Amino acid sequence: MVIVQEADFDAAALVEELRRRVAGKAGAIVSFTGYVRDYADDAPTQSLFLEHYPGMCEREIEALCATAQSRWNTQQCMVVHRVGELRNSDQIVFVAAASAHRTDAFRACEYIIDALKTRAPFWKRETLATGERFWVQQKDADAAKTSQWENPTET
Template sequence: MIRVQEADFDGAALTAALRDAAGPGVGGIVTFVGYVRDYAPDTPTDTLFLEHYPGMCERELEDIAATARKRWNLDGAVIVHRVGALPRNAQIVFVAAASAHRGDAFRGCEYIIDALKTRAPFWKRETLAGGNSFWVEQRQSDQDRTDSWDEDTANKENP
């Protein structure tokens, strides 16, 4: 299940739907929920506005989930990402991975959130409590984490 939406989401309902869809062989589901937080160290965040490239964004999220399902033998995955104006502490993203084995579910979930942060076409504009706003730039550390997944796979395929 892949969704990009303005509305908030219910993580428990999404987890239950994944459990039902994944089948009786599931031994565990790992979930991640991301929230709007303060980005600037000295001024609280008022809102975070997220834009996306419709159609292209959903295709990229599908590709990320498909890659995770193959790499870690997942029985299912869910990605729900919100767009629009979100206040501080609002939920932004929900990621879940289901597998027969916890290790696969943990790695699959972590890979999905890392990859979507760097590969999915989302743009974030933060507005601070004082009214100043700016576009949030991608951090090099996020790109390095995503790149490390590809390096891990290459090292396993070519020892």
């Protein structure tokens, strides 16, 4: 299940939905909730505006989930990602993976959030309290982390 939306989400309700969907077949559900944080050193972040490429974005996230499911034997994965204007501390992304075993669920969830940061077509424009606006650039560390998942030596 992949959803890209402007509305906020209820992480507990999403975990319960995933639990219902796997109907007792999963021994573990691992979830991650990401929040808008203050990125800037100069002035506090006022907001983060997220744009996405509709259709393509969802397909890319679905492909990430399919990869996770095949690599780590998960029953289901779930991703909810927000777009639009978000304030500091707002929820931005929810990722969950359900599997028979916790190790698979943890690895699948971590893979999805890492790969999502570099592969899904989202663009982030940050606005500082000073009014300055700029596009957030992909970090080298994020690209390196995704590369490790895509070229694993031991995962």
